[in-house]
Amino acid sequence: MNRLVLMAGVCAAALTAGAALAQTAPAQISDDKVKIAVLNDMAGVYADPTGMGSVEAVRMAVEEMGGKVAGKPVEVIFADHQNKPDVGASLANKWIDTEQVDVIVDVPTSSVALAVQEITRQKNRVFLISGGGAAQLTGPACSPTTAHWTYDTYALAQGMGTAGPKMLGDSWYFLTVDYAFGHALERDVSEVLKANGAKVAGAVRHPLNTADFSSFLLQAQSSQAKVIALANAGGDTVNSIKQAQEFGLTQGGQTLASMLMFPTDIHSLGLQAAQGLVLTDGWNPDRDEESRAFVKAYMARTGRMPSMIQAGSYSAVRHYLKAIAAAGTDEAKAVMAKMRETPVNDAFTKGGTLRIDGRMVHDMYLMQVKTPAESKGPWDYYKVLTTIPGEQAYRPLDKGGCPLAK
Known part of the structure; x- marks a missing residue:
């Protein structure tokens, strides 16, 4: 009988220790990688200021982090939403449900951005808006997992x-x-x-x-x-x-x-x-040496000057990856909390702050x-x-x- 009591005590202690360890262990990266999806206009009216130029800017941010965050690889994918809300929503749902995308980036055409924002809100994914401009994205339609980065109306x-x-x-x-x-x-x-x-x-x-x-x-x-x-x-x-x-x-x-x-x-x-x-x-782009260095590196890759949307996509992803590293997880709300805690200082802006409504406040x-x-x-x-x-x-x-x- 005493032996059974002793064994029960040992098991209980082990369970308690295990629970404590689980509480103090660092959070994990889902699917052992961070997947970034750039969604924008690849061939239409907004292709020049967004398009593949935004993809290259995001790739630059990933490369600056060494292609990894929290020891896990970072993957970048992209697609054309054709400036159609239904197409953008369909892509966002597919990416999240079947391709384990962690964050969606850019999304010009505000009607598309509003549709995608609702999906990322419901499915707890980070949404980094650089291309969409409607101010209602941080107004009545605001989301706890959205950062509206570059500008608004x-x-x-x-x-x-x-x-x-x-x-x-x-x-x-x-x-x-x-x-x-x-x-x-x-x-x-x-x-x-x-x-x-x-x-x-x-x-x-x-x-x-x-x-x-x-x-x-x-x-x-x-x-x-x-x-x-x-x-x-x-x-x-x-x-x-x-x-x-x-x-x-x-x-x-x-x-x-x-x-x-x-x-x-x-x-x-x-x-x-x-x-x-x-x-x-x-x-x-001529703000200081850091902004000029970014322009030089970007133009070496693309042959053209980056737009504010492309520079904003770079900045938003860079800040997002740093937040994952600090949080030790890619869970959306935890990452957003870290993004709000930390000022934005990079080639795009100095002293930028991310508010609770999702607005990143910086100089215009x-x-x-x-x-x-x-x-x-x-x-x-x-x-x-x-x-x-x-x-x-x-x-x-x-x-x-x-x-x-x-």
């Missing part, structure tokens, strides 16, 4: 809406891409313009990736507004600027203002056509496209007019309607 509005009336004119008309991003950008910029004394004369909306802007530009021209605000991006911005010049809008005294523009857009237009354009950007820049005489060489396109501190650029945490902020 609110920040773009703060830059252009505050300085625009003084620099460009006091009456504005919007040429807006007809989906969530364009609607949010038009709304946010309009509110700031009005608060700064400008009049919004109206707006016309065009389909995503349209080839013919003639009817929309004629409406903008007939508005007689001093400024035609382009609430679109990528190929739509390039085509609308080219066709606006063909229709004589700028020659007639109206000014074009791009709400969102990328170095590849300037490259497509040429400095002669793009000079003087004012825009808001989330990244200054009001830029102007250089004249051909000012440019020092290929891809030297921007000069900084002013730096907008992150606390001023981004919507206050208590004003966005994110349930997590409560």
Whole structure:
């Protein structure tokens, strides 16, 4: 009997010790690897500022970590969402359910980003948004596993809406891409313009990736507004600027203002056509030696200047991998907690902070496209007019309607 009691005591002690060991043992990496999926536009209107360029930027972040984190390999896969929410959602579900993807990155086209965010929320996966811009991603639709990294429509509005009336004119008309991003950008910029004394004369909306802007530009021209605000991006911005010049809008005294523009857009237009354009950007590639070194390394791989979206994808993944190393696990909420604890200091930004609503707060820049005489060489396109501190650029945490902020 005493022997049985003794054996029971030993077993109980062993179980207690085992439980204690389980509690103190480092967490594991699921499936013994970290799998990163880049989801964006590979062939359409946003392919230049995102596309394979974002994949290369993510690969650079992985290589900086030695291709491993917490002793486990890191794998990068990618796909084209074709700017369609149903395609993006289908890919996200497949990746998570059958391919054990841990994090989805980039996702331009806000309607796609909103669909993917709901999936990553439900399935407890990290979502690092660099390409999607709608501010509602960190507003009512916010998620505890999302980091909205590079820019949003609110920040773009703060830059252009505050300085625009003084620099460009006091009456504005919007040429807006007809989906969530364009609607949010038009709304946010309009509110700031009005608060700064400008009049919004109206707006016309065009389909995503349209080839013919003639009817929309004629409406903008007939508005007689001093400024035609382009609430679109990528190929739509390039085509609308080219066709606006063909229709004589700028020659007639109206000014074009791009709400969102990328170095590849300037490259497509040429400095002669793009000079003087004012825009808001989330990244200054000439900020310091670290940013310039990233640009040099990126251009050696791709032959072109990275957009803020591509630089943001690099930064977000780099910060994510460092958080996994610190947490010892790739479990989404644990990683997000580490990401919020740690300031973001890299080639993209200095002193960036990730809030509970998912917004990564960092400086924004009001830029102007250089004249051909000012440019020092290929891809030297921007000069900084002013730096907008992150606390001023981004919507206050208590004003966005994110349930997590409560």
